[in-house]
Amino acid sequence: MFRKTAKMLGVLILSVVVSLPALSQEMVQVRGSDTMVNVVQRMAEVYMQNNPGRYIAVTGGGSGTGIAAITNKTVDIANASRDIRQQEIIRARNSGVEPTRVVIGMDCITVVVNGDNNVDRLTVAQLGAIFRGEITNWKDVGGADMPITLYGRQSNSGTFVFFRDVVLKGDYSDRMNRMNGTSQIVEAVRADRTGIGYIGLGHARAARGLRVVRLALREGGEYADPTNPAHIAEGKYPIIRTLNQYIDGMPEGRIKDFLSFEVSPEGQKIMSEMGFVPIPSEYVEYNRTNAGV
């Protein structure tokens, strides 16, 4: 009895030991941006269902972590919700890695106000002035005579930095409330008639009692609605960032297979289900010439 158990145990251990290297060879490791971790994880689940025997492991940690990991060759794919920096490219090349970029989707930052607020359109310049604290009353941007209350993220958020660098090009007002996460901004703006905040498109779609503000790049320009896929596809919406993946050199084999799945219509359907924007045509072309997917 004991001998039998021991034998079986031995076989079991042996099979695990033998299959471990095979498993790690088959496994594609993805690491990086916290914004992207859920959507890439979802894509990986569907991909593994479609392709039994393939393994994709997705972890977060931030865009910088992902890029560092691909430089150190500890992962196969890095998720980054920002573009790679010149410094990071140099560091990667020094360790023999040539970062190749694939755009797997877009992330829209939407600006929301309370549902009772009649302001439904702003220019990027007005938006910047509002969050810098230069415009402090809604009547200055075509609304009722009431003060503006600002709701933003805390400084540890990537969105805080992105919005500041793209829209404000300066510092946030000291009077902006620093909220602890996107859902708190949603709650606060919904409860506050004078509020304005910025959140991801997925949250804006799901939330009630909020008005999504249409934005124009400049005075007299067309006001684009981020909830209208056509406006985004035409590149009219001004606050949008690419969701990137970086790999070493040209993708091959199982990595290429997974990347192809991500940019395929099935992968892109998951992208929009998770509240992100599918790849616009210019980046479809870019992916084809740049990485062959």
Place this chain on the structure above:
Amino acid sequence: MARIKENMIHGLFFLNGLVVVGVLCGIFAILVFTAAPAFKEISIVEFLATVRWNPTSYYKPSYGILSMIVSSLMVTIGALTIAVPLGIGTAAYLTDVASPRVREVAKPVIEILAGIPSVVLGFLGIVLVGPIIARVFGLPNGLNAINGSVLLAVMALPTIISLSEDALNSVPRSFTEASYAVGATKWQTVVRVKIPAAISGIFASCMLGMGRAVGETMTVLMATGCAPAMPRNFLDPVRTMTASIAIELGEVPYYTTHYYALFGIGLVLFVITFLINMAADAVLNKYQVKVR
């Protein structure tokens, strides 16, 4: 044999005391050594006396923590203003007025209050206390110092009630009996005899409650708006020292001025709580002598 045992127990307790002192000194030393490099680049005057804190500025970083110190003190004072009268009142009610049955129910309920996680209270601050404050004061939102004060008062209450109750219970029976004997009413006995007799314990309970309020992080981080501007009054958002450390320490690049400056805030917080405790101790001793 008994002698050896006695000595061993003596040694054990001595060691325990030593460990506590050692940990305290260690924490202080780490704070000082990690905060010190910050002051190579920031002058102490700028650090303590200017109001603008923006280490990740688009332009030039600034490191003034005055508005945070003011914010921390505001929510603490606000919390004590609410919690001290309420706490002492409840304690007096429980010891002298309530029937045993009421006491049996009320005591565990108060103890459960102490077990509510701060993040839950912070959440209540956003969805419940905030909207009420906004309506009462006619404000667009309720993320301000009053909200923080109310929540911190709730957190400090169990400490104040439990310890004040203990203090009131330990007032000798002869005191109350003497009071009744000369014809004093229940109200007069509680207010003029029992509370003055127990004042040192009650004071200690308030100080412990205050310590809880100064150091609390998550609740104020969630419910007070955290805008870095100098608060003009209790209806403005506040950003306490604890909240700033909690927000920024997770993302700060290590061994930068910003990193060292966050430890500087920690040091200031440490010194403030230390001074509060010292003051409490001094007052305590004075009153104790007076009562006896």
